[in-house]
Amino acid sequence: MDLADRFVDVGTGVRLHYVEAGSGPLVVLLHGFPEFWWSWRHQIPVLAEAGFRVVAVDMRGYGQSDAPPSWRDYRMELLAADVAGLIEALGEERAFVVGHDWGAAVAWMVATLHPERVERLAILNVPHPDTMLRTLRSSPKQLLHSWYMFFFQIPWLPERLAKLMRRRFLEGAYGDARPGAFTAEDYARYETALLDSPGGLKGPIDYYRAALRRSPRRARSLFRPIPAPVLVIWGVQDRFLTERMAEPDPRWVPDVRIVKLPDASHWVQHDEPERVSTLLIEHFQVA
Template sequence: MATDGPWTHDQILVNGVRLHYVEAGEKDAPLVVLLHGFPEFWYSWRAQIPALADAGFRVVAPDMRGYNESEKPHGVSSYRSEELVGDVAGLVRELGEEQAHVVGHDWGGIVAWQTAIRHPEIVDRLAVLNAPHPGAYRRELQRNTDQLRRSWYALFFQLPWLPERLLGARNCAVLADLPDSATNPEAFTETDVRRYREAASQPGALRSALNYYRAAFRENLRTELRALVGGERPDQSVRAPTLLLWGEQDPALCVELTEELAKWVPDVRVERLPDASHWVQNDAPDRVNEALVEFLR
């Protein structure tokens, strides 16, 4: 997909999967990896890539596996957290670096959390946008009926074929509603929506994206069963300095997910944007860019 801008396109083979990515900035500058969410692709960072490059970073924004121009491996097991984290770790190493600043939004944020948990040696600094720490998400599902209600779609996505059929109808027409779900009327232009629809309409893309949810559901179920039998849960601590940016007008994620995080993330700073939606980097690009540049420096 051709999208003009101050970046270059390339491909790389990591963790057995071919990933497409865009890059900006000097090759010898500190590396920042930007991980997009659902149902997006690298283009969701269009306002952040030039800002971070201008601030002196080497910026790489991949299409995560299954999305847009990246390879779309078959089967739910191909989208387990182990594989997604392996993609990030492999990408950093194949780019010739030992560490990187990792930034993620939505599903990219979930993968960013897991990368910092499982590969602390890879993540120098961590920034997450509207994606909960796994411990906080589990806590709120147990005690917060509002968050349980908001998470209904994740259960719906467990169904076979039907979610793909509904989301993919009329060339992913559901994505035409993106501007209505943002709080900033300028967050998504008609061109932006068209590009998201084109990316999601590629063969296998929706199934791959939904398999993220299916793999996570199965993994979490196994974790809960093991904890029930053995009484232990995996360590979910994050050593890297962490910035959590949160648009408070998020219909899917409650603000309580940003609270009481020190148990897992001792060095965390939380910045809430009261007027931003789930699409926080699109609703408030200048504020997000300022926060990221300040934190990553």
């Protein structure tokens, strides 16, 4: 399938790169760390053939999108505003929003802070931010799993090590994925997009710096009930996040369906691409 390769000013001071396929209701796909739009290579053609206009974005700091220089430029309000502005810039009132990993964290907040832009929400292997905060506070096991978030607070060293390690860094990041989920071509694309870009991994790692430098009280002040129906797809073999984090608090997410894939890892859309695509189409076609 041919992909249109485009850039758009989203009204937040950054220009985002995205690829687009198909026509119909808008689906916005948000990748995680350390990925870029290629994260959705399996889902893009299937969703487009199902009758959707599919837009897979390089989020700010990634790939060919703008990469502001300060960690303060990666605060959650700005990341969510990028997506809301993208939907508007594409000429749509609302969209189906899908996110994995950091893209899912941003998707939660788009639906929270800009509910008028989200028709339905789909989340892959990241808890609602309230669940994340409560679990980090109460679970030493989860704190141990999340050690890298604290390592990323060190200035310049994490991104320098990633650039030196190159393929070994990426293989370590995706290490719990099923064998064959990431091919040699995939690794080559990730190296080019993430490690050979001018900013390297500074922008992506600044997501973590901005998140951990905000007080939990300030973070919770942003939470609102999400009116959109939510689908949570969760790979149970996630080595980073415990399975019980899949279920959000009904105060914040009153309309949710949770589908757990027992044999999938954190990289669920790579491990079970057909199943994930089918679940997304079912979720969107209910609307």
